[in-house]
Amino acid sequence: xxxxGHRRTVALLGAxxxxxxxxxxxxxxAAGAVGMTGVAATGFSLGRLSHVLAEHTVWRSVFWSIxxxxxxxxxxxxxxxxxxxxxxxxxxxxxIARALAVAPLAVPYVVAGALGLLILGQSGFLARLAYxxxxxxxxxxMPAVVYDTRGVGVILxxxxxxxxxxxxxxxxLIAARGxxxxxxxxxxxxxxxxxxxxxxxxxxxxGLLPAATAxxxxxxxxxxxxxxxxxxxxxPLPMLTLExxxxxxLSQRTDAYVLxxxxxxxxxxxxxxxxxTRRRAExxxx
Amino acid sequence: xxxxxxxxxRPVTLPRGPRKSPSYRRTDLARYVGLAALTIAxxxxxxxxxxxxxxxxxxxxALLPQRWSVDGWQWLFQGGERIAVAVxxxxxxxIADGVIGCAIAFPIGxxxxxxxxxxxxxxxxxxxxxxxxPPIALGIGLQYFLLRIGVGGSVxxxxxxHLVPTVGYLSLFFLSVFxxxxxxxxxxxxxxxxxxxxxxxxxTLPMMRRQLMEAVAIGFLISWAQYALTLTVxxxxxxxxxxxxxxxxxxxxxxxxxxxxLVMIVPxxxxxxxxxxxxxxxxVSPV
Amino acid sequence: xxxxxxxxxxxxxxxxxxWVAPRLKRDADITLNPVDAQGPSILSQLAVERQARSGAGxxxxxxxxxxxxxxxxxxGLLYGPWSGRLPNxxxxxxxxxxxxxxxxxxxxxxxxxxxxxxxxLIYDTARTPRPPRxxxxxxxxxxxxxxxFTYDQSFTGVTFMKVLMYALDGGVEHFEGPFDETRYREGSxxxxxxxxxxxxxLWRNGQTYPDGVADLHRLFANREIDFSMSNNQNDxxxxxxxxxxxxTSRPLLLQNGTIANxxxxxxxxxxxxxxxxxxxxxxxxxxxxxLEKQKPEVWADGTVLAMSRLPDTWAARFRALVAxxxxxxxxxxxxxxxxxxxxxxxERLQRDWRVRIRTTAHK
Numbered sequence: 008x009x010x011x012g013h014r015r016t017v018a019l020l021g022a023x024x025x026x027x028x029x030x031x032x033x034x035x036x037a038a039g040a041v042g043m044t045g046v047a048a049t050g051f052s053l054g055r056l057s058h059v060l061a062e063h064t065v066w067r068s069v070f071w072s073i074x075x076x077x078x079x080x081x082x083x084x085x086x087x088x089x090x091x092x093x094x095x096x097x098x099x100x101x102x103i104a105r106a107l108a109v110a111p112l113a114v115p116y117v118v119a120g121a122l123g124l125l126i127l128g129q130s131g132f133l134a135r136l137a138y139x140x141x142x143x144x145x146x147x148x149m150p151a152v153v154y155d156t157r158g159v160g161v162i163l164x165x166x167x168x169x170x171x172x173x174x175x176x177x178x179x180l181i182a183a184r185g186x187x188x189x190x191x192x193x194x195x196x197x198x199x200x201x202x203x204x205x206x207x208x209x210x211x212x213x214g215l216l217p218a219a220t221a222x223x224x225x226x227x228x229x230x231x232x233x234x235x236x237x238x239x240x241x242x243p244l245p246m247l248t249l250e251x252x253x254x255x256x257l258s259q260r261t262d263a264y265v266l267x268x269x270x271x272x273x274x275x276x277x278x279x280x281x282x283x284t285r286r287r288a289e290x291x292x293x
Numbered sequence: 294x295x296x297x298x299x300x301x302x303r304p305v306t307l308p309r310g311p312r313k314s315p316s317y318r319r320t321d322l323a324r325y326v327g328l329a330a331l332t333i334a335x336x337x338x339x340x341x342x343x344x345x346x347x348x349x350x351x352x353x354x355a356l357l358p359q360r361w362s363v364d365g366w367q368w369l370f371q372g373g374e375r376i377a378v379a380v381x382x383x384x385x386x387x388i389a390d391g392v393i394g395c396a397i398a399f400p401i402g403x404x405x406x407x408x409x410x411x412x413x414x415x416x417x418x419x420x421x422x423x424x425x426x427p428p429i430a431l432g433i434g435l436q437y438f439l440l441r442i443g444v445g446g447s448v449x450x451x452x453x454x455h456l457v458p459t460v461g462y463l464s465l466f467f468l469s470v471f472x473x474x475x476x477x478x479x480x481x482x483x484x485x486x487x488x489x490x491x492x493x494x495x496x497t498l499p500m501m502r503r504q505l506m507e508a509v510a511i512g513f514l515i516s517w518a519q520y521a522l523t524l525t526v527x528x529x530x531x532x533x534x535x536x537x538x539x540x541x542x543x544x545x546x547x548x549x550x551x552x553x554x555l556v557m558i559v560p561x562x563x564x565x566x567x568x569x570x571x572x573x574x575x576x577v578s579p580v
Numbered sequence: 581x582x583x584x585x586x587x588x589x590x591x592x593x594x595x596x597x598x599w600v601a602p603r604l605k606r607d608a609d610i611t612l613n614p615v616d617a618q619g620p621s622i623l624s625q626l627a628v629e630r631q632a633r634s635g636a637g638x639x640x641x642x643x644x645x646x647x648x649x650x651x652x653x654x655x656g657l658l659y660g661p662w663s664g665r666l667p668n669x670x671x672x673x674x675x676x677x678x679x680x681x682x683x684x685x686x687x688x689x690x691x692x693x694x695x696x697x698x699x700x701l702i703y704d705t706a707r708t709p710r711p712p713r714x715x716x717x718x719x720x721x722x723x724x725x726x727x728x729f730t731y732d733q734s735f736t737g738v739t740f741m742k743v744l745m746y747a748l749d750g751g752v753e754h755f756e757g758p759f760d761e762t763r764y765r766e767g768s769x770x771x772x773x774x775x776x777x778x779x780x781x782l783w784r785n786g787q788t789y790p791d792g793v794a795d796l797h798r799l800f801a802n803r804e805i806d807f808s809m810s811n812n813q814n815d816x817x818x819x820x821x822x823x824x825x826x827x828t829s830r831p832l833l834l835q836n837g838t839i840a841n842x843x844x845x846x847x848x849x850x851x852x853x854x855x856x857x858x859x860x861x862x863x864x865x866x867x868x869x870x871l872e873k874q875k876p877e878v879w880a881d882g883t884v885l886a887m888s889r890l891p892d893t894w895a896a897r898f899r900a901l902v903a904x905x906x907x908x909x910x911x912x913x914x915x916x917x918x919x920x921x922x923x924x925x926x927e928r929l930q931r932d933w934r935v936r937i938r939t940t941a942h943k
Contacts, residue, residue, distance in 0.1 A: 019416060026419035029423050032435055103328070107336075111338070115535060117520055118554040128804075139356055229428075239788045249429055437628065445632070445638070544593075545824050
């Protein structure tokens with residue numbers, strides 16, 4: 008084998024090594040889903056697997072988790088793009104704005120969830136402000152944004168959590184290439200709006216897509232923020248998985264394996280999409 | 294003496310981004326509104342946490358706590374044996390995962406940077422998968438294997454579990470580092486007769502000091518924030534800060550949860566500040 | 581020595597971390613390591629460990645009762661028998677049906693009693709000066725106060741459903757003895773009917789339910805709902821002191837009867853330190869530990885010891901415990917106390933509730 012070929016194999020093996028735990032997890036969950044292993048192992052049977060896959064509740068959970076994460080990501084991408092175009096300069100205001108935008112990166116999901124509850128709850132801080140200003144008379148009058156079936160509180164909290172990461176990427180994009188391109192556009196006579204729509208936004212859009220896919224995946228799979236703010240029905244997928252895993256009846260454990268398998272497979276597909284968007288972003292670069 | 298005419302009066306300014314025209318003034322208002330929003334979004338929650346951690350009774354509709362107390366902080370520093378264990382575990386796990394993850398991911402990222410075309414994307418997808426996997430699913434999947442090798446429910450088991458997403462993320466990090474890295478220095482050293490090992494230890498690694506530190510910091514932060522993975526693999530026996538914050542939130546002890554949460558924010562903030570400082574020394578600074 | 585226990589209550593945590601643990605360390609050189617785990621997750625953890633044949637387990641002592649005990653015993657996940665061997669076991673009030681039976685089952689030495697509690701609702705005298713006193717009155721109260729009542733998804737909510745079941749279908753005597761599917765069907769149907777009837781008037785129109793009793797307390801304290809509940813009638817006492825519940829909260833027993841039960845300690849089948857676990861269980865059963873636990877400022881948890889079996893000095897100290905003004909009188913407690921019945925009732929209620937009531941898909 009040539010030296011380059013040797014290096015290639017090593018590289019691919021290394022990458023495969025990193026992915027092994029996921030494959031092991033998929034194998035175990037698959038085996039558990041058909042009853043071959045796991046605490047409720049009763050021997051090979053597709054019964055429970057087909058039961059779970061046909062369960063309305065399960066698909067509602069999957070759908071809910073996906074939609075909530077998608078809306079949150081859409082919101083935060085828009086906000087990040089706006090922030091990047093608004094504060095692209097080098098003046099002190101711009102720098103402060105950029106630092107503030109990125110600062111909440113330090114807050115982990117569990118703390119974000121706790122804050123969401125504290126601020127957005129019907130008896131939360133916003134509600135208390137509304138009460139003080141006479142808008143509401145009791146917590147019931149406050150629009151229900153946590154524990155609601157639409158998951159508005161979860162969406163807002165996830166968007167708040169995703170925003171710093173996307174803003175960081177957006178700022179990098181503008182800093183690396185934006186300024187030069189914008190200058191070029193100006194010298195060619197383009198007005199502000201034209202620059203924005205023809206030059207800056209496409210640049211941001213393509214560059215943010217991989218990062219947006221990544222935060223979408225993280226938000227969809229997150230347990231703790233959802234657990235603090237989500238309704239009891241539909242239950243977000245991570246919560247449903249843990250609930251079945253811990254069920255007193257060990258037979259419900261098999262359901263948990265099916266849901267685990269589902270979660271891992273969705274993640275693998277999402278990773279594929281992520282790589283595809285990266286490829287597109289890099290092709291545009293050239 | 295006559296004062297100099299026109300041009301000399303105007304202060305000389307270096308080009309600073311887009312030039313101002315009348316339409317720009319309208320956007321100034323938007324910028325200040327945006328700045329206000331960013332400030333509230335960043336500082337507001339922090340202030341609330343601080344107030345909450347110093348509260349004892351804070352029911353609707355009170356805007357400020359009805360009863361204040363330092364319980365939340367006292368417990369953190371003296372009473373809480375358990376919280377001390379949680380902080381210790383989180384810190385040790387973070388450092389260990391950061392260092393070990395960096396050590397493993399460095400060669401992998403480097404090797405991956407030599408790949409081209411579809412192979413590189415495939416490899417990137419492979420190393421990203423442990424990061425993308427929902428932690429609860431990953432935890433359930435791994436728990437069995439970790440129990441089999443006898444580390445289930447122990448700090449070592451949690452360390453290994455955290456290593457999985459950490460190595461994945463850091464491999465991607467080193468991939469981008471090495472893609473941007475100028476190989477010519479290495480090549481020159483080799484033509485001058487240095488062995489691969491010498492090149493690595495005397496040229497590459499020293500040049501990458503900043504990136505190595507960043508990698509350890511990133512690895513630390515990934516482990517620091519893990520919840521579901523620690524919960525499943527640790528079997529509840531391994532206490533870490535995120536678990537404490539969650540369980541105190543659930544138990545209704547808001548002030549304990551808030552002070553633990555503030556502790557949780559400190560290392561990431563430090564890491565962010567350090568990264569900004571380091572990045573500020575290079576030409577292109579995103580912040 | 582690792583102890584799997586519910587860590588959702590700060591007063592219990594404080595008692596264990598700050599009173600029990602230092603004494604164990606000092607007197608028996610045992611380092612206590614409490615771990616947050618409730619019934620289902622204890623079962624889960626032990627089952628996985630058995631499946632993986634992982635040698636020594638993680639848990640030594642486990643805090644359990646009812647359906648958890650039942651399932652652990654059924655799967656052979658408990659060590660024992662051992663509880664009769666404890667020196668302090670002679671003080672236990674074994675004549676009481678509440679203590680000697682765990683959800684109708686015999687502990688048979690596989691678990692040692694620790695404390696007793698009784699289910700009670702919690703209300704705020706400032707908001708609800710005249711609370712409902714029975715299940716029927718509760719139903720009409722809910723109808724006249726929409727959006728101000730709910731129940732949780734965890735064990736407190738299940739206990740509430742059991743209270744409903746006894747009240748609506750012939751009292752606890754009807755359900756005593758081994759689990760009976762027909763009686764369960766009839767009883768639970770009445771419960772579903774009652775719940776469906778009040779559902780539109782519950783908090784959030786009964787579309788979503790709080791996860792556990794702590795969330796319920798938080799909603800109650802912050803005026804989102806007007807009632808909370810607890811498996812421990814003295815929760816009010818401890819939580820008002822901690823600032824978790826408002827000072828005007830009071831416990832409330834329903835005249836149809838509320839459930840009193842005992843909670844126990846078990847030892848895991850693969851415990852690394854079974855002897856140490858027994859020492860801890862014995863210590864927790866000692867008059868000193870039981871007295872401390874019963875103090876209103878500590879936990880206010882009922883004792884499992886019989887006053888008649890204790891030496892006089894100890895019995896006197898128990899009697900001298902000043903009852904907290906917020907607590908209910910012993911008489912009303914025993915008048916309305918009802919024992920638990922077979923654990924399958926609890927399991928089925930919770931499972932069927934999730935399918936019938938929590939899922940809004942079919943509506």
